[in-house]
Amino acid sequence: MRLATLRVDGATVAVRLDDDTAVEIDGVADVGALLQRPDWTDVAASASGRVHDAETLARAAWAPVIPQPGKIVCVGLNYRNHILEMGRELPEFPTLFAKYPEALIGPYDDLMLPSHAADAVDWEAELAVVVGRAVRNVDESEAAASIAGFSIMNDVTMRDYQYRTPEWFQGKTFEATAPFGPVLVTPDEFEPGGILSAEVDGEVVQKTPTDDLVFGPAALISYISQIFTLQPGDVIATGTPGGVGHARKPPRYLRPGSTLVTAVEGIGTLRNRVIASS
Structure with missing residues (x-):
């Protein structure tokens, strides 16, 4: 469905x-x-x-397919190729941070770049997992059964704000920057493994199978449920693969006038024009 x-x-x-x-x-x-x-x-x-x-x-x-999630939990450094391009070792545990609902936009809405944080804006195509029932301290089998479905998010990141401190949060939840949708596909119609991709102005910049995760959807739900109860409608953005602009030499970033396209085979496509805001 x-x-x-x-x-x-x-x-x-x-x-x-x-x-x-x-x-x-x-x-x-x-x-x-x-x-x-x-x-x-x-x-x-x-x-x-x-x-x-x-x-x-x-x-x-x-x-946005879920306009007001109670929680948006994002996972950093979860694709093997992205971890290597950032010069890090594979993690023992998931790297977690939060995003707030104010960051979300629809799958075809304009992506707003505020003038004070527009110098190092990066793309991060991600498979999103949506929880379908309350879970707390569950194993991976129970976690898998709790998945309502899958969607797409782009965790657009202000790299300059992200690296102002050791904590990433402030670069990760700028208002009106994270397209989410276009649909939720239930697990009977989708299984991770298809290609996740991002294009900037028609150029493919990320392209990786969605099962190249260090921690898969069930493992993430199980782990997060040890920390707090996940509720129906909560969203987990599972991380981004290699190809982000910040890791390029020289770095490449989104600019006003750019078009960002994010897709997952079997789910659909996000298409967002980048515009400047005050």
């Missing part, structure tokens, strides 16, 4: 995507709200609300 959140008539609504149509799930404001229901799969499968032609929807109609 494929789910999305649309902006319709000044509000948002969760939809189920059937081939080229989007069927509204009546009374459910977004996919995050849908996942709060224990019977969410049945509710989504039986939805029969207003139908939209998905092919002709305006790009602005597509919201």
